[in-house]
Amino acid sequence: MSEKSTPVRGVTRRQVLTSGAAAVVLTASGRASAVTIDGTPQWRPFDHNAADAVDPSQDWQFFTAEEAATVEAITERLIPADELSISGREAGCAIFIDRQLAGFFGTSERLYMQGPFVNGTPEQGDQSALIPRQRYRVGLAALDDYCRRQHQARFAELPGESQDEVLSGLERGEVPLEGIEAKEFFSLVHQNTMEGFFADPVYGGNRDMVSWRMIGFPGARYDYRDYIEKHNQKLDFEPLSIAGRSGWRTQG
Amino acid sequence: MPTKLPATDAVVVGLGWAGAIIANELVDEGLDVIGFERGPWRDTAKDFNIASVPDELRYNARQELMLRTAQNTCTMRNDVSQTALPMRSWGSFHPGNGTGGAGNHWAGITFRFQPEDFRLHSHLTERYGRQAVEAANLTLQDWGTDWEEMEPHYASFERVAGISGKAGNLNGTLQEGGNPFEGARSIEYPTPPLKQPYGPTLFAEAAREMGYHPFPVPSALVSEGYTNPLGVTMGPCTFCGFCTNYGCANYSKASAITTVLPALIRKPNFTAKTNCEVLRVTLDPSGTRATGIVYIDASGREWEQPAELVIVAAFTLENARLMLLSGVGEPYDPITQRGTTGRNYAYQTANSVQLFFDDKNFNPFIGAGAVGMGIDEFNNDNFDHTGLGFFGGGSIRVTPIGAAPIANRPVPPGTPTWGKEWKRATVDNYLSTMSIGCEASSYSQRGNYLSLDPNYSDRLGRPLLRMTFDFPENDLRMAQYCTDRVAEIARRMNPRQMVEKPMKGHWNSGPYQSSHVVGGFVMGSDPSVSSVNKYLQVWDVPNLFVVGASAFPQNPGYNPTGTVGALAYKAADAIRRLYLKHPGEMIA
Numbered sequence: 043m044s045e046k047s048t049p050v051r052g053v054t055r056r057q058v059l060t061s062g063a064a065a066v067v068l069t070a071s072g073r074a075s076a077v078t079i080d081g082t083p084q085w086r087p088f089d090h091n092a093a094d095a096v097d098p099s100q101d102w103q104f105f106t107a108e109e110a111a112t113v114e115a116i117t118e119r120l121i122p123a124d125e126l127s128i129s130g131r132e133a134g135c136a137i138f139i140d141r142q143l144a145g146f147f148g149t150s151e152r153l154y155m156q157g158p159f160v161n162g163t164p165e166q167g168d169q170s171a172l173i174p175r176q177r178y179r180v181g182l183a184a185l186d187d188y189c190r191r192q193h194q195a196r197f198a199e200l201p202g203e204s205q206d207e208v209l210s211g212l213e214r215g216e217v218p219l220e221g222i223e224a225k226e227f228f229s230l231v232h233q234n235t236m237e238g239f240f241a242d243p244v245y246g247g248n249r250d251m252v253s254w255r256m257i258g259f260p261g262a263r264y265d266y267r268d269y270i271e272k273h274n275q276k277l278d279f280e281p282l283s284i285a286g287r288s289g290w291r292t293q294g
Numbered sequence: 295m296p297t298k299l300p301a302t303d304a305v306v307v308g309l310g311w312a313g314a315i316i317a318n319e320l321v322d323e324g325l326d327v328i329g330f331e332r333g334p335w336r337d338t339a340k341d342f343n344i345a346s347v348p349d350e351l352r353y354n355a356r357q358e359l360m361l362r363t364a365q366n367t368c369t370m371r372n373d374v375s376q377t378a379l380p381m382r383s384w385g386s387f388h389p390g391n392g393t394g395g396a397g398n399h400w401a402g403i404t405f406r407f408q409p410e411d412f413r414l415h416s417h418l419t420e421r422y423g424r425q426a427v428e429a430a431n432l433t434l435q436d437w438g439t440d441w442e443e444m445e446p447h448y449a450s451f452e453r454v455a456g457i458s459g460k461a462g463n464l465n466g467t468l469q470e471g472g473n474p475f476e477g478a479r480s481i482e483y484p485t486p487p488l489k490q491p492y493g494p495t496l497f498a499e500a501a502r503e504m505g506y507h508p509f510p511v512p513s514a515l516v517s518e519g520y521t522n523p524l525g526v527t528m529g530p531c532t533f534c535g536f537c538t539n540y541g542c543a544n545y546s547k548a549s550a551i552t553t554v555l556p557a558l559i560r561k562p563n564f565t566a567k568t569n570c571e572v573l574r575v576t577l578d579p580s581g582t583r584a585t586g587i588v589y590i591d592a593s594g595r596e597w598e599q600p601a602e603l604v605i606v607a608a609f610t611l612e613n614a615r616l617m618l619l620s621g622v623g624e625p626y627d628p629i630t631q632r633g634t635t636g637r638n639y640a641y642q643t644a645n646s647v648q649l650f651f652d653d654k655n656f657n658p659f660i661g662a663g664a665v666g667m668g669i670d671e672f673n674n675d676n677f678d679h680t681g682l683g684f685f686g687g688g689s690i691r692v693t694p695i696g697a698a699p700i701a702n703r704p705v706p707p708g709t710p711t712w713g714k715e716w717k718r719a720t721v722d723n724y725l726s727t728m729s730i731g732c733e734a735s736s737y738s739q740r741g742n743y744l745s746l747d748p749n750y751s752d753r754l755g756r757p758l759l760r761m762t763f764d765f766p767e768n769d770l771r772m773a774q775y776c777t778d779r780v781a782e783i784a785r786r787m788n789p790r791q792m793v794e795k796p797m798k799g800h801w802n803s804g805p806y807q808s809s810h811v812v813g814g815f816v817m818g819s820d821p822s823v824s825s826v827n828k829y830l831q832v833w834d835v836p837n838l839f840v841v842g843a844s845a846f847p848q849n850p851g852y853n854p855t856g857t858v859g860a861l862a863y864k865a866a867d868a869i870r871r872l873y874l875k876h877p878g879e880m881i882a
Contacts, residue, residue: 075569075592075593076567076568076569076570076591076592076593077334077335077567077568077569078565078566078567079335079559079565079566079567079568080559080562080564080565080566081559081560081562082559082560083335083337083559089340090339090340090343090345090346091340091341091343091346092345092346093346093349093352119712119713120712120713121712121717122713122714122717124714124717126717126718126721127717147356150382151364152362152363152364153362153363153364153382153383154363154364154367154380154381154382154383155364155382156380156750156751158749160377160379162376162377162379163371163372163376163800164802165370165372165800165801165802165803165804166370166371166379166803167379167381167382167383167385167802167803167804168382168383168804169379169380169382206713209712213711232711232712235712236700237351237355237700240350240698240699240700240703241350241351241355241700242348242349242350242351245351253699254699256717256721257699257703257720257721257724257725258724258725259659259697259698259699259724260659261348262348262349262536263348263534264344264348264532264534264536264543264544265532265533265534266532266533266534266535266659266660267489267530267532267533269657269660270489270490270491270533270660270665271489271490271491272657273491273492273495274492274654274655274656275655275657276655276725277657284345284346284348284349
């Protein structure tokens, strides 16, 4: 049997300093290190890989004030306020989208973004060279341009019914936008609005778990052993975020 | 030039299910083993903590646990006339990353394949005649092994993973409540079946009334506290519904990180190197002996690790790509049908029927990747295919995986995608909709294969893997037939509305279907149409073993992981018992 090359116990980080930036593998927390592990892996107490929570009270991180107004207006129409819930805007969907764009989602840094960028078949999926930040920047500007030409006002200034007509036109690909396909722009905004409305509130949308209450999703509960065999019964769980819920804080 | 390191006995590429199992067996044999993993070390306590795991945005929508396509992806096209383009984000399937691999975010459904599957070409020829088999226009093959050889290794995998379920055939005697179509088992499942939610229970009642034999889906989610033969303890599944595409915080979902690695990493003759991506297997000038591997660490520095024995046990796609990049075997050519590296790539054919009710509450957030009830009457060759115009079939089942609402908001077709009407329909249908799935076979055909892409490369300049795949006509016919059978059961359950979704048209890389990509470096007894022998040993390179679903010559209507685990034990057993007595030789 051969000799062991590195008889080190525990975790050692081999930090070889080179300029090989192209080869660096990025993780959520930045730069990864090659790790040689022997024996018992070690971790610190409470090192639980927490979510990157959003502070909704901060200023816009990516959007300009004008862009934010447009996105708020869109999310107000996609998820309107009614007897079932508050609106997407009121739930914080625009804040959610802003923070997503400010982070790794906005830059496509985790995605394969090497060219050539070629339009393929429908089966070959999204081949756009535009990262989400660009899709929003270009799309929002083009949307306002369109609305000014057609309605002599920015999207956010239009009456609700006109906004709905424009959004339907975008969804069908019938509203021409400069610099981006209308369907591509609409589907990203629609996707992100729904993500914001239904994701855990720590990401800035779904304020007070409003969407979860609306549909009856209990959120981040982790044990249904006592309920799995309660068939066809309404359980009426109070929902729970991974950050807990407001009632906890007042009782604390 | 890579820096050469001191030699070791064995290197294992990939620390998912297959790699961890083989590494552990070789370490127990006394070999010094180094395992390489391109992603990070993952550990339940740190990475899958209960305070951070139930997060749909992070794990399902943003694919936290999956291989990042910036590091490595593949290109795809439906046929050789098209130019393949890169999959820039994962859709149709979800390769994993880090220790545990895709075995961390898998659903956990753990079938054994059936005895006929291992000699499919021979079996179908015997039953339907050579002419009928040739008319199907497929490239079906035998595996070069059989049920008697596979069974003990299935048992080993089930014991290490604590699989829950109910035997249907124990040593040849049929068992009430189990799957009557399974091959004879030597052991009962290590843990009893899970409790069942409402949807699977309703489905099983309807199926039973129609004369079928519903059984609890075999599951890698343990149903009670379980300590496996390596001394690692797991806890019971709590049906949290954050399962498929998530890591498990309860130590309930079997994965290499919850069953094998905690024991293996503590053994003195094993070392793991994480965030270290293997670039190629090195061969001696004759091309008949592997001399080790070359890898790149996270700083971009290249190292050569010489070894006497090289085990490649990455995901299917990277197994095939590493062999193509290393020049092992001859690349498959779909025109001449020469070459074996990349041959017989196959997938899985996903079908379903969705059921909308007015008067039922399924509490769909209660679930798990592998809790449910299934029937096998229309799977594989369990029904007579005479005159049907296709071979194969599917596993029909109801497995509510949880219903976190970014991805799970069923509404009837034609519902607007936004606005008041959308919201009303979302609320009305969230709790009262269920689905019956039919995960069906994917049979290989001449034009479906894996190769290196001529246009797109990874961040290191190495060609991406190119996938050329479309559903064979055989499989589309099978999909329609089996989905019609599912619809009969659905109708009996009397929903307000039901929607049949048989697989149709071209394979689309966008919507998620299944991560069961198989083949490309297949096993068999004939070196002209296979890459490895029945011990997973590469033809003509005796000290190189390539293990995983890459060895499947075609895919039955079952999930692959149980068989991946069994093949890992099979290869390890052959190395321990046979190869090490005559190292450097093909096992006779």
